[in-house]
Amino acid sequence: MKEVVHQYGVELDWVAGLAAQIGGYVDGNYIRIADEVQQGNRYVLPINDHLTAFIIDVTYRQDVVFKLRNTRSDFVGLYFNLSEGDSIHILNNVSRSAGRWGYNLGIFDADLNGDFQVKSGSTTYMIAIFIKKTALKQYLSGIPQHQQIVESIFNPELNTIVRFDRMSNHAWWLMNELRKSPPAGPLYDVFITGTVYGLIADYLDQLINQEIIIGQVLPEDVGNILSSQAWLITHIETAFPGIQALATEANMSETKYKKLFKKISGISPHAFFLSNKLSCAKEMLETGEFTIGEIADKFGFFDSSHLIEQFKHTFGVTPKEYLSQL
Amino acid sequence: MDQERIEFCYHYTLGPEWQHQIVDGIGATLKDNKILTMPENIADGGSIFLEVTPGLSVLLLDMTFKVPVAITRVPTDQNYYMVYFDIGDEITTHIIGNTVHKAGYHAKLGMGFMDCSMKGVIMPPVGQRSYSLRLFIEKGHMKELAASTRDLETNNLLFDESKNTLLFYSHIDSRSKILLSQLKENDFISPSFELKLKSTALYLLGYLVERASRFEPIINKLSHQDIERVFQTSGYLMANLQAEFPGLQKMADMADMSVSKYKGLFKKILKDSPNQFFLNEKLLLAQQFLQSGNFNNVQEVAYELGYSSPNYFAKVYKNMFDTLPGDVLIKQNSSL
Numbered sequence: 063m064k065e066v067v068h069q070y071g072v073e074l075d076w077v078a079g080l081a082a083q084i085g086g087y088v089d090g091n092y093i094r095i096a097d098e099v100q101q102g103n104r105y106v107l108p109i110n111d112h113l114t115a116f117i118i119d120v121t122y123r124q125d126v127v128f129k130l131r132n133t134r135s136d137f138v139g140l141y142f143n144l145s146e147g148d149s150i151h152i153l154n155n156v157s158r159s160a161g162r163w164g165y166n167l168g169i170f171d172a173d174l175n176g177d178f179q180v181k182s183g184s185t186t187y188m189i190a191i192f193i194k195k196t197a198l199k200q201y202l203s204g205i206p207q208h209q210q211i212v213e214s215i216f217n218p219e220l221n222t223i224v225r226f227d228r229m230s231n232h233a234w235w236l237m238n239e240l241r242k243s244p245p246a247g248p249l250y251d252v253f254i255t256g257t258v259y260g261l262i263a264d265y266l267d268q269l270i271n272q273e274i275i276i277g278q279v280l281p282e283d284v285g286n287i288l289s290s291q292a293w294l295i296t297h298i299e300t301a302f303p304g305i306q307a308l309a310t311e312a313n314m315s316e317t318k319y320k321k322l323f324k325k326i327s328g329i330s331p332h333a334f335f336l337s338n339k340l341s342c343a344k345e346m347l348e349t350g351e352f353t354i355g356e357i358a359d360k361f362g363f364f365d366s367s368h369l370i371e372q373f374k375h376t377f378g379v380t381p382k383e384y385l386s387q388l
Numbered sequence: 389m390d391q392e393r394i395e396f397c398y399h400y401t402l403g404p405e406w407q408h409q410i411v412d413g414i415g416a417t418l419k420d421n422k423i424l425t426m427p428e429n430i431a432d433g434g435s436i437f438l439e440v441t442p443g444l445s446v447l448l449l450d451m452t453f454k455v456p457v458a459i460t461r462v463p464t465d466q467n468y469y470m471v472y473f474d475i476g477d478e479i480t481t482h483i484i485g486n487t488v489h490k491a492g493y494h495a496k497l498g499m500g501f502m503d504c505s506m507k508g509v510i511m512p513p514v515g516q517r518s519y520s521l522r523l524f525i526e527k528g529h530m531k532e533l534a535a536s537t538r539d540l541e542t543n544n545l546l547f548d549e550s551k552n553t554l555l556f557y558s559h560i561d562s563r564s565k566i567l568l569s570q571l572k573e574n575d576f577i578s579p580s581f582e583l584k585l586k587s588t589a590l591y592l593l594g595y596l597v598e599r600a601s602r603f604e605p606i607i608n609k610l611s612h613q614d615i616e617r618v619f620q621t622s623g624y625l626m627a628n629l630q631a632e633f634p635g636l637q638k639m640a641d642m643a644d645m646s647v648s649k650y651k652g653l654f655k656k657i658l659k660d661s662p663n664q665f666f667l668n669e670k671l672l673l674a675q676q677f678l679q680s681g682n683f684n685n686v687q688e689v690a691y692e693l694g695y696s697s698p699n700y701f702a703k704v705y706k707n708m709f710d711t712l713p714g715d716v717l718i719k720q721n722s723s724l
Contacts, residue, residue, distance in 0.1 A: 109441075204579030232570075239591075247536035249597055255441060256590030263583035270579070 063125045063179075071134045071172070072114045072192045077106050084126075091251075099123055103245050107254050112197035115258045116190040119245070121183070128178040138198050138223050140191040141168040142261055144237060145184065167233070167265070171223040174281060189237060191258055201262065205270055214276045222279035224326050233264045275325040286312040287322050294335050298342055301362050302335050340376045343369065347381055354381055393456040393511070394430065399464040400504070402445050402524050404437055423576075426451055433517075436576060438585060443529030446589035447522045450576070453512045461508040469530055471523040471596060473560055474498040475568045476516070497658075498560040501596070503553065507612070519572060523589055523596075533593070537601035545607050553610035556603070557622075558659055559672075564595050606656040617643040618653050625666045629673050632694050633666045670694075671708045674701070678717045686713045 068080040081088045086095030086104075093104040102120030109115060143166050170176070180186065195216055203212045214220045229237075240257040243250055290312045297303070308331060309319035323331050339361050346357050358369035374380050379387070398409040407424055410416045415427040416434070425434040433451035440446055475498070502508070504524075512518040531547040546552055560568065571588045574581055621639050628634075639662050640650035654662050670693055677689045690701035690713075705713045 201579065201583075206579075236587075243594070248533050249536050249594055252441075252533065252590050252594045252597075256587045256594060258587075259583045259590065260587035263580035263587060266580040266583070267578075 063127055065127050065129065067129045067131055069130065069132045069134070070116070070137075070139060070190065070192055071132070072108075072112060072137050072194050073134075074106060074108060074114065097123075100126075105245060105250075105254075107251055109255050109258060112194035113258065114192045115254055116192070117240075117245075117254065118186050118188045118190070119241070121185045122180050124182050126180045128180070130175050130178065132172045132175060135172045135218070136196075137172045137192045137194050139168075139170050139172065140193065140261070140265065141170070142166070142189045142191070142229055142233060142237060143168065144187040144234075165226040165228060167227040167229040169223060169225040169227065169265075171218075173218065174222060174224055174279070174284070176281070187237070187241065189240070189257065189261065191261065193262070201266055202269070205266065207270060208274055211274060211276060215274060218278075220278065221276045224279050224284060226327055227268065229261075230264050230268060233261050236260045236264070272328055273324070275321060277321060277325055279322065279325065283314075283322055284326060286314065287319075287326055290319075290323070290331075291327070291334065294331070295338060298335075298339055299361055302332055305331060336372065337376060340373060343373065344377065344381075344384070347385060350385075393458045395458045395460065397460045397462050399462050399466065400447070400468075400470065400522070400524055401464075401466055402443075402468050402526055403439065407437060430455055430457065436582075436585065438582060438589075440586045440589045443526035444589060444593060445524040446585060447524070448571075448576075448585055449518060449520050449522075451512070452517045453514050456514055457512065459510045459512075461510075463505045463507050466504045467527050468504050468524045469527060469554065470502055470504055471525065471592070472500040472502075473521045473564065473568060473592070474519075475521065475560075475572055476519045497557045499564075500555075500557045501600075502555050503549075506555065506615075521568065521571075521588075521592070523593060525593065530597075533597045534600065537597060538605075542605050546605055551609065552607045555610060555615065556600075556657055556659055557619075561595060561599055564592050567591055603659055604655070606652060608652070608656065610653065610656070614645075614653055615657065617645065618650075618657050621650075621654070621662070622658055622665065625662065626669055629666070629670050630692060630694055633663055636662060667704065668708070671705055674705060674713065675709065675716065678713055681718045681720060683717070684720050686717055689713065689717075 064084075066080070066083045068083050069076045077093065078088055081093045081095075084093070084095055085099060086093050088094075091105050091107060093106070095104075100120045100122050103117070104120065105117045107115045107117070145166075199212060199216050202208055202215065208215070215223065236257045240253050243253040290308055293311065294303075294308075305316050305320060309316040312319055314322070320330065323334070327334060329337070343357050343361050346352055346360070347354075352360075354369060355366045358364075358366045361369070363369040363372070370380055373384070377384060394414070396413055398406065398413065400406045404421045407416075407418050407421070410424055411418050414430060417425045417427075419425070422437050423434060424437070426432070431451045431453040433449075435447055435449040435451070437447045438445065527547070531543065534546065535543045546554065567588050571584060574584055621643050624642065625634075625639075636647050636651065639654075640647040643650050643653075645653070651661065654660075654665070658665050660668065674689055674693055677683060677692060678686070683689050683692070686702065687698045690698040693701070695701040702713055705711075709716075
């Protein structure tokens with residue numbers, strides 16, 4: 063498997079290195095590479111002193127593992143990712159399929175390195191936004207709910223910025239709108255800049271309604287939480303195992319486990335488990351081969367009405383209404 | 389009408405400095421060099437001005453005037469084009485040159501593109517919310533963007549100010565309309581608002597360039613008198629949509645031009661022939677009528693708009709909207 067060790071940053075000194083590592087070359091804003099290896103475009107656009115966008119729109123023709131090893135720590139990466147196929151995110155040797163659990167937005171501190179493995183044949187469409195911590199701090203301090211903790215958020219002794227999230231419908235629309243624009247010329251830069259501002263704005267809106275948990279996170283911690291999530295997914299048909307068992311499995315205290323889980327995924331372990339259960343139930347429902355009672359039984363709900371109630375709470379409609387709208 | 393209007397002159401700049409004219413002239417307050425708040429005795433609300441990228445600035449105005457005002461944008465030798473988008477709830481009376489350009493409900497051209505050397509007067513309605521957005525695009529930047537959409541020679545001609553005047557008025561295209569209405573839902577003071585405004589401004593610019601690339605290039609200089617006269621006739625058409633098309637000769641006479649000159653200028657500024665423009669406006673009005681709940685059947689709407697044959701009306705309507713008028717009709721007194 064091809065291995066690419068690289069770094070990112072707001073300043074563009076990483077571009078030539080990445081191009082060389084993937085066997086391509088820099089051509090203006092593009093990183094070009096032979097079509098046999100990867101088809102598509104990589105485009106870098108510095109927007110201002112504290113903001114750079116990197117657009118990756120490629121189909122891979124070989125397996126690649128990208129090893130992100132930042133040397134700068136003055137920025138945060140916002141990764142809006144619409145990948146299809148097998149791309150795997152690895153942190154501390156825990157692998158999971160990107161997007162598998164509906165995460166398509168990652169927010170990572172430059173300090174937090176990770177590996178990203180891509181299988182041949184998969185298609186990546188990603189907008190990575192590198193933003194200086196000083197600038198992000200200014201944006202966040204505009205949110206009244208977070209004003210008091212903004213200093214702590216950006217204090218590396220107290221906190222590591224890491225979050226797996228889901229992009230909003232508007233963010234998804236923006237990315238698709240950009241994708242329609244021919245990837246060349248000054249007009250493309252106009253659309254990219256508009257998209258980037260829109261995506262950041264959208265994420266700020268998302269943050270208004272979220273609790274930000276202050277805490278230092280090591281890559282091993284992230285790995286442990288992700289493997290714990292993976293474990294929950296593979297046991298999706300059973301009853302919730304309880305925090306104690308999960309914490310033990312993840313080698314953490316219960317308090318630490320609960321806090322970290324919520325910090326990086328925004329929801330509690332139980333809410334995570336339930337929402338994935340319901341997603342699986344919904345998929346099963348869509349096949350049309352099972353009754354609600356059978357599905358409730360399979361995923362360990364007390365009975366049909368319990369499933370119906372939870373389903374309605376999560377998706378806004380009852381399973382029956384949902385089916386009629388398919 | 390009877391109340392004396394407060395008259396006020398100013399001009400925009402690509403940078404934030406123009407705002408001081410509003411502060412000095414009518415006593416508005418300026419915060420952070422970007423947020424203007426109008427004095428209470430004149431209007432509620434204010435505006436926000438941002439420099440988006442080098443060569444692009446945006447101004448969003450949300451004001452409800454309490455007294456009649458006439459705001460004159462004086463010609464300036466600044467180096468930008470201005471694009472105007474009206475997203476208000478009600479009519480803003482617009483004057484280009486000396487022609488009253490009523491952006492009315494039934495005949496509203498919500499978008500205009502003009503050179504900063506062009507004079508403009510706005511008389512916002514009293515007691516109604518005025519909500520509008522303006523882009524200021526540095527001329528060189530606009531030319532560069534436009535050059536990426538068409539051949540260089542035509543582009544150079546289009547942007548050669550000794551040979552051509554860039555100006556057009558039209559409806560807001562639907563992609564831009566969606567963005568503007570999304571923006572309108574947001575609060576000025578929300579922490580993400582400035583980013584959203586910037587994002588919207590950039591997308592509007594992108595859409596504008598894409599749209600303008602589909603316009604047939606008509607290269608000529610426009611005098612202020614030409615522009616005024618064309619707007620007089622388009623205003624006449626929009627105020628008389630229920631009548632029949634008066635005919636090109638009559639329109640040209642009204643503008644005091646030859647028919648061929650008139651046709652060329654009209655198309656240049658309004659992006660359609662007078663006849664097509666009239667038909668489009670008529671059908672847009674038809675759409676309003678059909679959905680207004682004030683009519684019982686398609687026939688009534690057809691007659692109201694001066695069509696003697698409801699079948700013919702249905703045919704042209706379908707040509708424009710891809711649906712039959714009967715399919716969108718909301719009948720009088722019908723409950724939904």
